[in-house]
Amino acid sequence: MLYRISAAWARIELACAALLAFCVTGLILLNVITRSAGNALFWVDELAIYAMVWMTFLGASAALHHRNSVAITILTDAVPDSTRRLITKTVDIIILGFALAMLWFCWRWFLPADFASAGFDRMAFQGSTFNFIYSEPTLTLGLPKYLFWLVMWLFALGALLHSAMHVFSAPKEAEPS
Protein backbone atom coordinates (compact mmCIF):
# COMPACT_ATOMS: atom_id res chain seq x y z
CA MET A 1 0.00 0.00 0.00
CA LEU A 2 2.67 2.45 1.13
CA TYR A 3 4.71 1.38 -1.87
CA ARG A 4 1.90 2.21 -4.28
CA ILE A 5 1.34 5.66 -2.77
CA SER A 6 5.06 6.34 -2.85
CA ALA A 7 5.32 5.16 -6.48
CA ALA A 8 2.34 7.25 -7.58
CA TRP A 9 3.69 10.31 -5.77
CA ALA A 10 7.14 9.82 -7.34
CA ARG A 11 5.49 9.67 -10.77
CA ILE A 12 3.70 12.96 -10.11
CA GLU A 13 6.89 14.56 -8.79
CA LEU A 14 8.85 13.48 -11.84
CA ALA A 15 6.14 14.64 -14.24
CA CYS A 16 6.09 18.06 -12.55
CA ALA A 17 9.88 18.19 -12.60
CA ALA A 18 9.86 17.42 -16.34
CA LEU A 19 7.31 20.19 -16.91
CA LEU A 20 9.50 22.58 -14.93
CA ALA A 21 12.56 21.56 -16.99
CA PHE A 22 10.49 22.46 -20.05
CA CYS A 23 9.61 25.83 -18.44
CA VAL A 24 13.29 26.54 -17.73
CA THR A 25 14.16 25.96 -21.39
CA GLY A 26 11.23 28.02 -22.61
CA LEU A 27 11.94 30.92 -20.25
CA ILE A 28 15.61 31.17 -21.19
CA LEU A 29 14.72 31.04 -24.88
CA LEU A 30 12.12 33.74 -24.27
CA ASN A 31 14.84 35.79 -22.63
CA VAL A 32 17.13 35.38 -25.64
CA ILE A 33 14.38 36.40 -28.04
CA THR A 34 13.15 39.42 -26.10
CA ARG A 35 16.67 40.61 -25.40
CA SER A 36 17.77 40.39 -29.02
CA ALA A 37 14.59 42.26 -29.92
CA GLY A 38 15.81 44.99 -27.58
CA ASN A 39 12.95 44.51 -25.17
CA ALA A 40 14.28 42.26 -22.39
CA LEU A 41 11.86 41.01 -19.76
CA PHE A 42 13.55 41.59 -16.44
CA TRP A 43 11.60 38.97 -14.46
CA VAL A 44 12.34 35.98 -16.66
CA ASP A 45 15.69 35.04 -15.12
CA GLU A 46 14.36 34.96 -11.59
CA LEU A 47 11.36 32.87 -12.58
CA ALA A 48 13.61 30.46 -14.50
CA ILE A 49 15.80 30.04 -11.43
CA TYR A 50 12.80 29.25 -9.22
CA ALA A 51 11.54 26.79 -11.81
CA MET A 52 14.93 25.08 -11.68
CA VAL A 53 14.94 24.99 -7.88
CA TRP A 54 11.46 23.43 -7.83
CA MET A 55 12.53 20.93 -10.47
CA THR A 56 15.54 20.01 -8.35
CA PHE A 57 13.71 19.37 -5.12
CA LEU A 58 10.84 17.49 -6.77
CA GLY A 59 13.31 15.42 -8.76
CA ALA A 60 15.48 14.79 -5.70
CA SER A 61 12.50 13.51 -3.75
CA ALA A 62 11.48 11.21 -6.61
CA ALA A 63 15.07 9.95 -6.77
CA LEU A 64 14.70 8.74 -3.18
CA HIS A 65 11.84 6.52 -4.29
CA HIS A 66 13.88 5.07 -7.13
CA ARG A 67 17.08 4.86 -5.02
CA ASN A 68 18.57 6.80 -7.86
CA SER A 69 21.20 9.04 -6.25
CA VAL A 70 24.95 9.37 -6.50
CA ALA A 71 26.43 7.17 -3.77
CA ILE A 72 29.67 5.35 -3.12
CA THR A 73 29.00 1.66 -3.44
CA ILE A 74 32.47 0.16 -3.00
CA LEU A 75 31.52 -1.47 0.27
CA THR A 76 28.01 -2.58 -0.63
CA ASP A 77 29.25 -4.11 -3.86
CA ALA A 78 31.82 -6.17 -2.01
CA VAL A 79 29.80 -7.64 0.86
CA PRO A 80 27.53 -10.72 0.79
CA ASP A 81 23.79 -10.30 0.22
CA SER A 82 22.71 -10.60 3.84
CA THR A 83 25.12 -7.85 4.94
CA ARG A 84 24.09 -5.70 2.01
CA ARG A 85 20.44 -5.95 3.04
CA LEU A 86 21.40 -4.85 6.52
CA ILE A 87 23.39 -1.89 5.18
CA THR A 88 20.57 -0.90 2.82
CA LYS A 89 18.11 -0.90 5.72
CA THR A 90 20.50 1.26 7.77
CA VAL A 91 20.80 3.70 4.90
CA ASP A 92 17.00 3.79 4.57
CA ILE A 93 16.71 4.63 8.26
CA ILE A 94 19.30 7.41 7.93
CA ILE A 95 17.35 8.86 5.00
CA LEU A 96 14.15 8.66 7.03
CA GLY A 97 15.91 10.56 9.82
CA PHE A 98 17.05 13.13 7.27
CA ALA A 99 13.48 13.55 6.00
CA LEU A 100 12.15 14.03 9.53
CA ALA A 101 14.87 16.58 10.22
CA MET A 102 14.00 18.48 7.03
CA LEU A 103 10.37 18.54 8.10
CA TRP A 104 11.37 19.90 11.49
CA PHE A 105 13.58 22.57 9.88
CA CYS A 106 10.68 23.66 7.65
CA TRP A 107 8.50 23.88 10.75
CA ARG A 108 11.06 26.00 12.59
CA TRP A 109 11.42 28.21 9.55
CA PHE A 110 7.77 28.75 8.60
CA LEU A 111 6.44 28.53 12.21
CA PRO A 112 2.91 27.73 10.96
CA ALA A 113 1.48 27.34 14.48
CA ASP A 114 2.74 30.76 15.56
CA PHE A 115 1.50 32.32 12.34
CA ALA A 116 -1.93 30.80 12.93
CA SER A 117 -2.05 31.90 16.55
CA ALA A 118 -1.17 35.43 15.39
CA GLY A 119 -4.35 35.18 13.33
CA PHE A 120 -2.30 35.06 10.10
CA ASP A 121 -1.44 38.68 10.81
CA ARG A 122 2.05 39.25 9.41
CA MET A 123 2.90 42.21 11.60
CA ALA A 124 1.78 40.53 14.81
CA PHE A 125 3.66 37.35 13.81
CA GLN A 126 6.86 39.27 13.08
CA GLY A 127 6.52 41.24 16.30
CA SER A 128 6.35 38.12 18.39
CA THR A 129 8.82 35.87 16.55
CA PHE A 130 11.24 38.20 14.73
CA ASN A 131 10.72 35.88 11.77
CA PHE A 132 10.22 37.88 8.58
CA ILE A 133 9.62 34.97 6.23
CA TYR A 134 6.13 36.10 5.22
CA SER A 135 7.22 39.60 4.20
CA GLU A 136 10.31 38.70 2.22
CA PRO A 137 9.69 39.80 -1.41
CA THR A 138 11.09 38.29 -4.59
CA LEU A 139 13.44 40.61 -6.48
CA THR A 140 11.51 41.10 -9.70
CA LEU A 141 8.35 39.01 -9.67
CA GLY A 142 6.23 41.04 -7.25
CA LEU A 143 5.26 37.90 -5.35
CA PRO A 144 6.08 37.02 -1.74
CA LYS A 145 9.04 34.70 -1.65
CA TYR A 146 7.55 32.19 0.77
CA LEU A 147 5.38 30.92 -2.09
CA PHE A 148 8.53 29.67 -3.78
CA TRP A 149 10.05 28.45 -0.52
CA LEU A 150 7.04 26.17 -0.08
CA VAL A 151 8.83 23.61 -2.25
CA MET A 152 10.94 22.74 0.79
CA TRP A 153 7.78 21.40 2.46
CA LEU A 154 6.94 19.36 -0.63
CA PHE A 155 10.48 18.03 -0.63
CA ALA A 156 10.47 17.17 3.08
CA LEU A 157 7.08 15.46 2.87
CA GLY A 158 7.98 13.59 -0.32
CA ALA A 159 11.28 12.45 1.17
CA LEU A 160 9.41 11.32 4.29
CA LEU A 161 6.93 9.30 2.23
CA HIS A 162 9.57 7.61 0.06
CA SER A 163 12.00 6.85 2.87
CA ALA A 164 9.23 5.55 5.14
CA MET A 165 8.17 3.26 2.31
CA HIS A 166 11.71 1.87 2.02
CA VAL A 167 12.04 1.42 5.78
CA PHE A 168 8.68 -0.22 6.39
CA SER A 169 8.17 -2.22 3.21
CA ALA A 170 9.49 -5.73 2.81
CA PRO A 171 12.48 -5.64 0.42
CA LYS A 172 10.61 -7.48 -2.34
CA GLU A 173 7.71 -5.10 -2.33
CA ALA A 174 9.97 -2.06 -2.37
CA GLU A 175 12.14 -3.16 -5.27
CA PRO A 176 10.14 -4.84 -7.99
CA SER A 177 12.55 -5.52 -10.81
Place this chain on the structure above:
Amino acid sequence: MSPVIFLAALFISVPVAIVLVVTSIWYIWESGNTILYDSFAQKMFAGLENYGLLAIPLFMLTGELMNEGGMTRRLIALARIFVGGFRGGLAYINLLTNMFMAAIIGSATAQIAVMSRAMVPAMQEEGYDKGFATATTAAGGLLAPVIPPSMMFVIFGVLAQVPIGDMFIAGIIPGLMLAGGFACVITLIGWSQNFPKGQWMTKAEALKALIAALPAMLVPLAIIGGILFGIATPTESAAIASLIAFLVGWLIYRDLDPRALGEMFKRTAANASMILFMIAAASVFGWVIIYEELPQKLAGLLTLITANPFVFLLIVNLALLLVGMVIDGIAAIILITPILLPIAVGSYDISPFQFGIVACLNLVLGLLTPPVGIGLYIASSMSGASPGAILKSLWPFLIVVLCVLILLSYFPILSTYLI
Protein backbone atom coordinates in the same frame (compact mmCIF):
# COMPACT_ATOMS: atom_id res chain seq x y z
CA MET B 1 32.81 13.22 15.63
CA SER B 2 31.57 14.87 12.41
CA PRO B 3 34.39 13.46 10.25
CA VAL B 4 33.53 9.96 11.50
CA ILE B 5 29.84 10.46 10.66
CA PHE B 6 30.84 11.83 7.27
CA LEU B 7 33.11 8.93 6.32
CA ALA B 8 30.89 6.24 7.79
CA ALA B 9 27.79 7.51 5.98
CA LEU B 10 29.75 7.89 2.75
CA PHE B 11 31.06 4.33 2.84
CA ILE B 12 27.80 2.60 3.65
CA SER B 13 26.49 4.17 0.43
CA VAL B 14 24.22 6.87 1.81
CA PRO B 15 23.59 9.18 -1.17
CA VAL B 16 26.39 11.79 -1.27
CA ALA B 17 23.98 14.73 -1.01
CA ILE B 18 22.38 13.28 2.11
CA VAL B 19 25.80 12.55 3.62
CA LEU B 20 26.55 16.27 3.35
CA VAL B 21 23.25 17.26 4.94
CA VAL B 22 23.43 14.68 7.73
CA THR B 23 27.01 15.67 8.59
CA SER B 24 25.99 19.33 8.72
CA ILE B 25 23.03 18.54 10.97
CA TRP B 26 25.29 16.57 13.27
CA TYR B 27 27.94 19.27 13.28
CA ILE B 28 25.47 22.01 14.18
CA TRP B 29 24.07 19.84 16.96
CA GLU B 30 27.54 19.13 18.34
CA SER B 31 28.61 22.77 18.19
CA GLY B 32 25.45 23.83 20.03
CA ASN B 33 24.75 26.51 17.43
CA THR B 34 21.24 25.16 16.87
CA ILE B 35 19.85 28.53 15.81
CA LEU B 36 21.28 27.58 12.39
CA TYR B 37 18.53 24.95 12.06
CA ASP B 38 16.04 27.81 11.60
CA SER B 39 17.64 28.78 8.31
CA PHE B 40 18.77 25.28 7.28
CA ALA B 41 16.10 24.69 4.61
CA GLN B 42 16.39 28.27 3.40
CA LYS B 43 20.14 27.88 2.97
CA MET B 44 19.62 24.76 0.83
CA PHE B 45 17.15 26.65 -1.35
CA ALA B 46 19.51 29.63 -1.62
CA GLY B 47 22.36 27.35 -2.72
CA LEU B 48 20.56 26.88 -6.03
CA GLU B 49 19.57 30.50 -6.63
CA ASN B 50 22.27 31.00 -9.20
CA TYR B 51 21.82 31.92 -12.83
CA GLY B 52 24.82 29.87 -13.97
CA LEU B 53 23.32 26.62 -12.68
CA LEU B 54 20.49 26.92 -15.22
CA ALA B 55 23.02 25.75 -17.79
CA ILE B 56 23.10 22.26 -16.24
CA PRO B 57 19.60 21.06 -17.19
CA LEU B 58 19.92 22.84 -20.53
CA PHE B 59 23.17 21.14 -21.52
CA MET B 60 21.72 17.81 -20.40
CA LEU B 61 18.70 18.40 -22.58
CA THR B 62 20.92 19.19 -25.56
CA GLY B 63 22.71 15.88 -24.99
CA GLU B 64 19.40 14.01 -24.88
CA LEU B 65 18.23 15.67 -28.08
CA MET B 66 21.53 14.85 -29.77
CA ASN B 67 21.24 11.20 -28.89
CA GLU B 68 17.73 10.90 -30.24
CA GLY B 69 18.27 13.20 -33.19
CA GLY B 70 20.67 11.04 -35.21
CA MET B 71 23.51 13.54 -35.00
CA THR B 72 26.15 11.09 -33.79
CA ARG B 73 26.04 9.17 -37.08
CA ARG B 74 26.54 12.33 -39.15
CA LEU B 75 29.40 13.53 -36.96
CA ILE B 76 31.16 10.19 -37.42
CA ALA B 77 30.79 10.56 -41.20
CA LEU B 78 32.18 14.09 -40.94
CA ALA B 79 35.22 12.87 -39.01
CA ARG B 80 35.78 10.22 -41.68
CA ILE B 81 36.35 12.95 -44.27
CA PHE B 82 39.32 14.35 -42.36
CA VAL B 83 41.07 11.30 -40.91
CA GLY B 84 39.41 8.25 -42.46
CA GLY B 85 42.23 7.49 -44.90
CA PHE B 86 45.05 7.11 -42.40
CA ARG B 87 46.21 3.70 -41.21
CA GLY B 88 44.05 3.11 -38.15
CA GLY B 89 41.53 5.53 -39.66
CA LEU B 90 38.61 4.42 -37.52
CA ALA B 91 40.55 5.00 -34.32
CA TYR B 92 41.20 8.60 -35.38
CA ILE B 93 37.58 8.94 -36.49
CA ASN B 94 36.60 7.81 -33.03
CA LEU B 95 38.82 10.45 -31.45
CA LEU B 96 37.72 13.27 -33.75
CA THR B 97 34.05 12.44 -33.31
CA ASN B 98 34.63 12.46 -29.58
CA MET B 99 36.00 15.99 -29.95
CA PHE B 100 32.91 17.10 -31.88
CA MET B 101 30.67 15.44 -29.33
CA ALA B 102 32.61 17.02 -26.47
CA ALA B 103 31.75 20.38 -27.94
CA ILE B 104 28.06 19.48 -27.64
CA ILE B 105 27.68 17.15 -24.68
CA GLY B 106 29.05 18.30 -21.36
CA SER B 107 29.21 14.99 -19.56
CA ALA B 108 31.80 12.27 -19.92
CA THR B 109 29.53 9.39 -18.89
CA ALA B 110 26.82 10.38 -21.38
CA GLN B 111 29.40 10.66 -24.12
CA ILE B 112 31.05 7.33 -23.32
CA ALA B 113 27.65 5.63 -23.41
CA VAL B 114 26.70 7.07 -26.80
CA MET B 115 30.08 6.62 -28.41
CA SER B 116 30.68 3.05 -27.19
CA ARG B 117 27.45 1.99 -28.82
CA ALA B 118 28.25 3.83 -32.04
CA MET B 119 31.97 3.20 -32.51
CA VAL B 120 33.02 -0.08 -30.90
CA PRO B 121 31.00 -2.42 -33.17
CA ALA B 122 32.22 -0.54 -36.27
CA MET B 123 35.86 -0.78 -35.15
CA GLN B 124 35.52 -4.44 -34.31
CA GLU B 125 34.07 -5.16 -37.72
CA GLU B 126 37.20 -3.70 -39.34
CA GLY B 127 39.40 -5.95 -37.23
CA TYR B 128 40.36 -3.84 -34.24
CA ASP B 129 40.72 -5.50 -30.85
CA LYS B 130 37.55 -4.99 -28.82
CA GLY B 131 39.46 -3.86 -25.74
CA PHE B 132 41.43 -1.29 -27.72
CA ALA B 133 38.30 -0.02 -29.49
CA THR B 134 36.52 0.46 -26.17
CA ALA B 135 39.58 2.01 -24.51
CA THR B 136 39.91 4.58 -27.31
CA THR B 137 36.23 5.45 -26.95
CA ALA B 138 36.38 5.70 -23.18
CA ALA B 139 39.50 7.88 -23.31
CA GLY B 140 37.80 10.10 -25.89
CA GLY B 141 35.00 10.58 -23.37
CA LEU B 142 37.49 12.36 -21.10
CA LEU B 143 37.44 15.22 -23.60
CA ALA B 144 33.82 16.00 -22.70
CA PRO B 145 34.51 17.74 -19.39
CA VAL B 146 37.45 19.74 -20.77
CA ILE B 147 36.32 20.93 -24.19
CA PRO B 148 33.46 23.41 -23.72
CA PRO B 149 30.65 23.10 -22.80
CA SER B 150 31.36 21.18 -19.63
CA MET B 151 29.01 20.37 -16.80
CA MET B 152 31.91 20.27 -14.37
CA PHE B 153 33.15 23.70 -15.41
CA VAL B 154 29.65 25.11 -14.86
CA ILE B 155 29.63 23.69 -11.35
CA PHE B 156 33.18 24.76 -10.63
CA GLY B 157 32.45 28.25 -12.00
CA VAL B 158 29.44 28.60 -9.73
CA LEU B 159 31.33 27.35 -6.66
CA ALA B 160 34.47 29.37 -7.38
CA GLN B 161 32.50 32.45 -8.46
CA VAL B 162 34.39 32.83 -11.72
CA PRO B 163 32.63 33.53 -15.05
CA ILE B 164 31.52 30.23 -16.57
CA GLY B 165 32.14 31.54 -20.10
CA ASP B 166 35.80 32.26 -19.25
CA MET B 167 36.09 28.85 -17.64
CA PHE B 168 34.85 27.28 -20.90
CA ILE B 169 37.36 29.25 -22.95
CA ALA B 170 40.16 28.26 -20.59
CA GLY B 171 39.39 24.62 -21.36
CA ILE B 172 40.04 24.90 -25.10
CA ILE B 173 43.86 24.60 -25.09
CA PRO B 174 43.95 21.78 -22.49
CA GLY B 175 41.26 19.97 -24.51
CA LEU B 176 43.32 20.23 -27.69
CA MET B 177 46.44 19.06 -25.84
CA LEU B 178 44.56 16.05 -24.57
CA ALA B 179 43.22 15.20 -28.02
CA GLY B 180 46.71 15.63 -29.52
CA GLY B 181 48.16 13.33 -26.88
CA PHE B 182 45.52 10.69 -27.56
CA ALA B 183 46.23 10.91 -31.31
CA CYS B 184 49.94 10.24 -30.60
CA VAL B 185 49.01 7.17 -28.55
CA ILE B 186 46.87 5.84 -31.39
CA THR B 187 49.72 6.41 -33.87
CA LEU B 188 52.25 4.65 -31.65
CA ILE B 189 49.99 1.69 -31.00
CA GLY B 190 49.15 1.59 -34.69
CA TRP B 191 52.83 1.15 -35.59
CA SER B 192 53.26 -1.77 -33.25
CA GLN B 193 49.96 -3.52 -33.95
CA ASN B 194 49.56 -2.89 -37.67
CA PHE B 195 46.11 -1.33 -37.70
CA PRO B 196 43.73 -1.93 -40.62
CA LYS B 197 44.27 0.48 -43.49
CA GLY B 198 41.79 3.28 -43.77
CA GLN B 199 40.09 4.49 -46.90
CA TRP B 200 39.65 8.07 -48.07
CA MET B 201 36.18 9.06 -49.21
CA THR B 202 35.63 10.06 -52.82
CA LYS B 203 35.01 13.75 -53.37
CA ALA B 204 31.29 13.19 -53.94
CA GLU B 205 30.95 11.11 -50.77
CA ALA B 206 32.90 13.65 -48.76
CA LEU B 207 30.73 16.49 -49.98
CA LYS B 208 27.59 14.56 -49.12
CA ALA B 209 28.83 13.76 -45.63
CA LEU B 210 29.90 17.36 -45.11
CA ILE B 211 26.49 18.73 -46.08
CA ALA B 212 24.71 16.15 -43.92
CA ALA B 213 26.82 17.12 -40.90
CA LEU B 214 26.58 20.89 -41.33
CA PRO B 215 23.30 21.30 -39.40
CA ALA B 216 24.70 19.19 -36.55
CA MET B 217 27.79 21.42 -36.41
CA LEU B 218 25.49 24.37 -35.74
CA VAL B 219 25.13 23.13 -32.16
CA PRO B 220 28.79 23.44 -31.12
CA LEU B 221 29.07 26.64 -33.18
CA ALA B 222 26.18 28.16 -31.27
CA ILE B 223 27.63 27.14 -27.92
CA ILE B 224 31.28 28.03 -28.41
CA GLY B 225 30.68 30.96 -30.77
CA GLY B 226 28.01 32.47 -28.54
CA ILE B 227 30.27 32.38 -25.52
CA LEU B 228 33.53 33.25 -27.28
CA PHE B 229 32.12 36.38 -28.91
CA GLY B 230 30.15 37.38 -25.86
CA ILE B 231 26.81 37.25 -27.71
CA ALA B 232 25.16 34.92 -25.22
CA THR B 233 25.78 33.75 -21.68
CA PRO B 234 26.63 30.05 -21.30
CA THR B 235 23.10 29.52 -20.03
CA GLU B 236 21.56 31.20 -23.05
CA SER B 237 23.82 29.44 -25.50
CA ALA B 238 22.81 26.14 -23.90
CA ALA B 239 19.14 26.97 -24.46
CA ILE B 240 19.83 27.99 -28.06
CA ALA B 241 21.83 24.81 -28.62
CA SER B 242 18.98 22.67 -27.33
CA LEU B 243 16.55 24.45 -29.65
CA ILE B 244 18.86 23.93 -32.62
CA ALA B 245 19.39 20.27 -31.69
CA PHE B 246 15.63 19.81 -31.52
CA LEU B 247 14.88 21.54 -34.81
CA VAL B 248 17.70 19.81 -36.69
CA GLY B 249 16.81 16.37 -35.29
CA TRP B 250 13.12 16.85 -36.00
CA LEU B 251 12.87 18.80 -39.24
CA ILE B 252 16.15 18.17 -41.07
CA TYR B 253 17.31 14.70 -40.02
CA ARG B 254 13.78 13.49 -39.22
CA ASP B 255 15.16 11.06 -36.63
CA LEU B 256 13.59 12.79 -33.66
CA ASP B 257 9.98 12.21 -32.78
CA PRO B 258 8.48 15.20 -30.92
CA ARG B 259 6.36 12.70 -28.96
CA ALA B 260 9.56 11.47 -27.30
CA LEU B 261 10.14 14.95 -25.85
CA GLY B 262 8.19 14.16 -22.67
CA GLU B 263 10.49 11.27 -21.81
CA MET B 264 13.55 13.36 -22.64
CA PHE B 265 12.46 16.15 -20.31
CA LYS B 266 11.82 13.54 -17.61
CA ARG B 267 15.33 12.13 -17.96
CA THR B 268 16.75 15.66 -18.03
CA ALA B 269 14.86 16.62 -14.86
CA ALA B 270 15.87 13.43 -13.06
CA ASN B 271 19.57 13.67 -13.98
CA ALA B 272 19.87 17.42 -13.45
CA SER B 273 18.13 17.31 -10.08
CA MET B 274 20.58 14.65 -8.92
CA ILE B 275 23.50 17.04 -9.48
CA LEU B 276 21.73 20.21 -8.39
CA PHE B 277 20.55 18.60 -5.16
CA MET B 278 24.18 17.81 -4.32
CA ILE B 279 25.00 21.49 -4.82
CA ALA B 280 22.11 22.48 -2.54
CA ALA B 281 23.38 20.06 0.09
CA ALA B 282 26.92 21.39 -0.33
CA SER B 283 25.73 24.87 0.57
CA VAL B 284 24.75 23.73 4.09
CA PHE B 285 27.94 21.69 4.29
CA GLY B 286 29.71 24.99 3.60
CA TRP B 287 28.83 25.96 7.18
CA VAL B 288 30.88 23.06 8.47
CA ILE B 289 33.81 24.02 6.26
CA ILE B 290 33.65 27.67 7.31
CA TYR B 291 33.11 27.21 11.04
CA GLU B 292 35.73 24.49 11.27
CA GLU B 293 38.13 26.71 9.27
CA LEU B 294 39.08 23.68 7.19
CA PRO B 295 40.82 25.63 4.40
CA GLN B 296 42.85 27.66 6.91
CA LYS B 297 43.93 24.57 8.85
CA LEU B 298 44.83 22.66 5.71
CA ALA B 299 46.62 25.70 4.28
CA GLY B 300 48.69 25.95 7.45
CA LEU B 301 49.70 22.35 7.03
CA LEU B 302 50.45 22.59 3.31
CA THR B 303 52.43 25.83 3.46
CA LEU B 304 54.71 24.11 5.95
CA ILE B 305 55.50 21.47 3.35
CA THR B 306 55.99 23.73 0.35
CA ALA B 307 55.76 27.33 -0.82
CA ASN B 308 55.96 26.34 -4.47
CA PRO B 309 52.63 26.45 -6.37
CA PHE B 310 53.70 23.65 -8.70
CA VAL B 311 54.54 21.30 -5.82
CA PHE B 312 51.25 22.28 -4.19
CA LEU B 313 49.38 21.38 -7.39
CA LEU B 314 51.25 18.07 -7.57
CA ILE B 315 50.15 17.25 -4.04
CA VAL B 316 46.59 18.26 -4.93
CA ASN B 317 46.77 16.10 -8.06
CA LEU B 318 47.86 13.10 -6.07
CA ALA B 319 45.14 13.61 -3.48
CA LEU B 320 42.47 14.16 -6.11
CA LEU B 321 43.50 11.04 -8.02
CA LEU B 322 42.73 9.06 -4.89
CA VAL B 323 39.50 10.98 -4.25
CA GLY B 324 38.43 10.53 -7.88
CA MET B 325 38.91 6.78 -7.60
CA VAL B 326 36.21 6.47 -4.96
CA ILE B 327 33.93 9.50 -5.40
CA ASP B 328 32.03 10.50 -8.52
CA GLY B 329 33.75 13.44 -10.25
CA ILE B 330 30.93 15.96 -9.93
CA ALA B 331 30.30 15.08 -6.28
CA ALA B 332 34.03 15.38 -5.66
CA ILE B 333 34.35 18.80 -7.29
CA ILE B 334 31.44 20.02 -5.16
CA LEU B 335 33.24 18.73 -2.06
CA ILE B 336 36.80 19.84 -2.68
CA THR B 337 36.41 23.25 -4.36
CA PRO B 338 35.33 25.16 -1.22
CA ILE B 339 38.20 23.60 0.72
CA LEU B 340 41.10 23.66 -1.73
CA LEU B 341 40.37 26.69 -3.92
CA PRO B 342 40.86 29.29 -1.14
CA ILE B 343 44.24 27.71 -0.39
CA ALA B 344 45.28 27.64 -4.06
CA VAL B 345 44.28 31.25 -4.66
CA GLY B 346 45.09 32.68 -1.24
CA SER B 347 48.30 30.93 -0.23
CA TYR B 348 49.82 30.04 -3.59
CA ASP B 349 48.47 32.73 -5.90
CA ILE B 350 47.24 30.15 -8.42
CA SER B 351 44.68 31.34 -10.98
CA PRO B 352 41.25 29.87 -10.20
CA PHE B 353 40.97 28.91 -13.87
CA GLN B 354 44.16 26.88 -13.78
CA PHE B 355 43.11 25.23 -10.55
CA GLY B 356 39.64 24.47 -11.92
CA ILE B 357 40.94 22.86 -15.07
CA VAL B 358 43.53 20.75 -13.25
CA ALA B 359 41.00 19.64 -10.63
CA CYS B 360 38.22 18.84 -13.12
CA LEU B 361 40.46 16.90 -15.52
CA ASN B 362 42.00 15.04 -12.61
CA LEU B 363 38.66 14.07 -11.10
CA VAL B 364 37.17 12.80 -14.36
CA LEU B 365 40.12 10.49 -14.65
CA GLY B 366 38.48 8.61 -11.79
CA LEU B 367 35.70 7.67 -14.20
CA LEU B 368 38.08 5.27 -15.89
CA THR B 369 39.97 3.86 -12.92
CA PRO B 370 38.79 1.04 -10.67
CA PRO B 371 37.25 0.48 -8.18
CA VAL B 372 34.40 2.93 -8.93
CA GLY B 373 35.16 3.85 -12.54
CA ILE B 374 31.60 4.45 -13.71
CA GLY B 375 32.80 5.35 -17.21
CA LEU B 376 34.75 2.11 -17.41
CA TYR B 377 31.69 0.06 -16.46
CA ILE B 378 29.45 1.95 -18.86
CA ALA B 379 31.91 1.40 -21.71
CA SER B 380 32.19 -2.23 -20.71
CA SER B 381 28.45 -2.88 -20.59
CA MET B 382 27.80 -0.98 -23.84
CA SER B 383 30.57 -2.72 -25.79
CA GLY B 384 30.73 -6.14 -24.14
CA ALA B 385 34.49 -5.88 -23.49
CA SER B 386 35.51 -6.78 -19.94
CA PRO B 387 36.81 -3.94 -17.73
CA GLY B 388 40.12 -5.82 -17.53
CA ALA B 389 40.48 -5.97 -21.32
CA ILE B 390 39.68 -2.26 -21.59
CA LEU B 391 42.21 -1.35 -18.89
CA LYS B 392 44.90 -3.31 -20.72
CA SER B 393 44.59 -0.96 -23.70
CA LEU B 394 43.63 2.09 -21.66
CA TRP B 395 46.81 2.70 -19.69
CA PRO B 396 48.72 4.58 -22.42
CA PHE B 397 45.80 7.02 -22.62
CA LEU B 398 45.79 7.42 -18.86
CA ILE B 399 49.52 8.21 -18.94
CA VAL B 400 48.82 10.92 -21.53
CA VAL B 401 46.23 12.44 -19.19
CA LEU B 402 48.75 12.40 -16.35
CA CYS B 403 51.36 14.11 -18.52
CA VAL B 404 48.84 16.76 -19.58
CA LEU B 405 47.91 17.26 -15.92
CA ILE B 406 51.55 17.83 -14.99
CA LEU B 407 52.01 20.29 -17.88
CA LEU B 408 48.84 22.14 -16.90
CA SER B 409 50.05 22.31 -13.31
CA TYR B 410 53.48 23.63 -14.32
CA PHE B 411 52.47 26.16 -16.99
CA PRO B 412 49.55 28.31 -15.86
CA ILE B 413 49.58 30.03 -19.24
CA LEU B 414 48.10 26.90 -20.87
CA SER B 415 44.89 27.53 -18.96
CA THR B 416 44.86 31.31 -18.88
CA TYR B 417 46.20 32.28 -22.32
CA LEU B 418 42.87 32.53 -24.14
CA ILE B 419 40.93 34.33 -21.42
